[in-house]
Amino acid sequence: MSTLPPAPRRVTAAMVAERAGTSIATVSLVVNGKARGRISDENAARVLAAVAELGYVVDGAASALARGTSDIVVLLAPDLPNPFFGRVIKGVQEELGSRYQLLLSAAASGAQPNATDVRRLSSLRPAGLLVSAPGPDFLDDLPTGTPLVLLDAPGLEARAAVVNYDLAPGVEELARHLAERGHRVIGYLDGATPAATYLLRRELLREAAARHGMTLLADPDVRSGPDLAEAAAATLAALPAWREAGATAIVAAADTLAHGVLAACAEAGLRVPEDVAVAGFDDLPASAVTAPSLTSVALPGDALGRAAAHRLLALIAPDEAAPEEAPGPLAATLTVRAST
Amino acid sequence: MSTLPPAPRRVTAAMVAERAGTSIATVSLVVNGKARGRISDENAARVLAAVAELGYVVDGAASALARGTSDIVVLLAPDLPNPFFGRVIKGVQEELGSRYQLLLSAAASGAQPNATDVRRLSSLRPAGLLVSAPGPDFLDDLPTGTPLVLLDAPGLEARAAVVNYDLAPGVEELARHLAERGHRVIGYLDGATPAATYLLRRELLREAAARHGMTLLADPDVRSGPDLAEAAAATLAALPAWREAGATAIVAAADTLAHGVLAACAEAGLRVPEDVAVAGFDDLPASAVTAPSLTSVALPGDALGRAAAHRLLALIAPDEAAPEEAPGPLAATLTVRAST
């Protein structure tokens, strides 16, 4: 049996204080970096030594209770395992630094982040909350009191702190690119969740297509969750109607979906790009090695994460905020590959 | 400015108690489901009503402090955004149910989970800890006291609760498959981190290759992190030596790496599988649509996650543990596709 050794007594501030010959208050001040001009150098050194010797770590629960807030930042997202999210997480971590601890939470399976998720997470008293691609009515029932930044939530700018991509340039590039290749009708595979960003991707593409004399087939909706097999099945089901409508290109709302489109085309015996062109959104790493390599509207995940974290830090501590906003450009660009 | 409305006073058990006309203790008992035979049905109902009216949620920090443990289960992993991990997370969540809240934490960028990470996370007083692919000396300096299950940590079975894949069958299948295709020398692209699972993959493959009269080129090591471009670069650098040694196949320790191998082969003008065969581990969804589609040792991520969570629940509450262990088979199998 893999029994752990008997739990050694948790080291408390009281134990550190006793060892250092100071009060608990002094320990607290020192370990929280508030000793400046309040604690003698000698006592501070004694505390630090005792901390090191005993391996003391401030109890997060007690600290959060006393201060009213922890140093946890929670990132709530609908589709954590999506490779796209890796970049976002990295960007958030880089910007957050070591003062806050980033914890990730996946929304209830397959669903979008909602107010209930936030309520549950709020009981942890997080220092801040980052929510990616929230549902449309996310803000309506939201428990407030925790600094909150939404990512990828177009349309909610007026009601919350939001960090969005500038999708327009990339979508415009994609439309122009397809028009130049002679396409006139485009099938569209949408995401299954009603995230505002999906809505926007579709509408922007519809408009851009129209500007270039093309038609986007998005009615009736063809939708799929992020699962490749599901996307492939949805595509196979839609293919006859799309072909009949004259579609020579298929755009998917995300690369994970576009991978399913590629699989479906292979299964249907359609050559890409000769019989049908395919493109996606995100520009995932794997999209460089698909058969054929995938044209995609590249979304800079790390920049999004960094901008969101920057924004959140400003909400948490308005005074300490870095002077320059400078979150870097969040403009989408088009990566052209063999699939178009 | 996206100012949030003034924070409404946090609802406390005291407020619920006052509204329900009971004591705080009664509220606690009811919301924690410990009312059975201790609280009159009437009072319980009054509490529940007050809870609903006020939207009360137990304060996690205070609860954790009082009980000594929260209901958070932390999953610590080196490479959260790896699509392979999505399945694992899903499996864990399914098995964990709604009683515990799963939070994910990425190990210090690019590194493996270590004792320091655990110490930091332990201050949250998690109910349990799940650690994926820990470093080799992970257990040496580990703060104990929290139920802990390791996933994908071969070799540590004797010293901790561990849930591992049975890699041997899949590796044997891969070796036999390659031998049947006439390969005699195999290049190996290893993972950059010294995770025990990577070590094991390589050693098992080396042994299986030998059994089938093949040689695995793993000395000197060729290694790469999970980034596709990095894996491609490592492959390009190693290719001349591999080719010179007569390698006609390349196996990568993970599909994310194998995708880089595919990219490198394309860049080097090598046809897959005619000039060189390629295979990986994990069987990621995208591996079904790569150019060419990728042969891979399939690792059932959801089964791993479910087994780990099952094991952890048993450690947290040995009495409540489900009678049947039955975590499902964790045997690796080979998915053969066009790349070999």
Add this chain to the structure above:
DNA sequence: CTGAAAGCGCTTACAG
């Protein structure tokens, strides 16, 4: 069945 009270381990005015 119920509630008063101690205690979880901190942080932060406050008094010195």
Add this chain to the structure above:
DNA sequence: CTGAAAGCGCTTACAG
């Protein structure tokens, strides 16, 4: 510069 003490919001014996 320092420490005693109140308080954060729960949970849990304990006494009734």
